[in-house]
Amino acid sequence: MATVEVDLSRIPEGSEIKVMWQGKPLFIRHRTAEEIEQARSVDLSELPDPEPDSDRAIKPEYLVMIGVCTHLGCIPNAESGDYGGWFCPCHGSHYDIAGRIRKGPAPRNLDLPPYKYTDDTTIIVG
Numbered sequence: 706m707a708t709v710e711v712d713l714s715r716i717p718e719g720s721e722i723k724v725m726w727q728g729k730p731l732f733i734r735h736r737t738a739e740e741i742e743q744a745r746s747v748d749l750s751e752l753p754d755p756e757p758d759s760d761r762a763i764k765p766e767y768l769v770m771i772g773v774c775t776h777l778g779c780i781p782n783a784e785s786g787d788y789g790g791w792f793c794p795c796h797g798s799h800y801d802i803a804g805r806i807r808k809g810p811a812p813r814n815l816d817l818p819p820y821k822y823t824d825d826t827t828i829i830v831g
């Protein structure tokens with residue numbers, strides 16, 4: 706299936722779901738205000754792949770990413786690692802709460818799929 710529709714209203718704040726899209730997992734997290742603040746307070750000069758949080762999501766409370774480590778393609782674990790985001794156990798890449806690489810061998814931030822909102826809490830990915 707080329708596109709997938711996701712009802713974001715079923716994701717409680719502070720948690721996330723995985724949805725398959727084109728054979729890959731999507732990580733869709735409903736971030737808390739604290740998580741958004743944490744993501745936005747980072748000095749971009751500290752980032753290996755500098756990208757402001759505001760460029761990572763259409764609506765900051767819903768982060769939609771491709772859940773595939775940009776190193777060699779393992780699936781990172783949620784809510785783990787040293788930066789409050791995701792941790793890839795294969796070779797130790799740490800991603801922050803915006804999915805940006807912070808430490809480890811991954812060369813770039815978790816990729817973002819194309820998506821758009823069709824109403825306040827529904828997206829179509831693809």
Ligand code: FES
Pocket residue numbers: 774775776777778779793794795796797798809810811
């Ligand atoms: Fe994730 Fe190597 S595949 S760190």
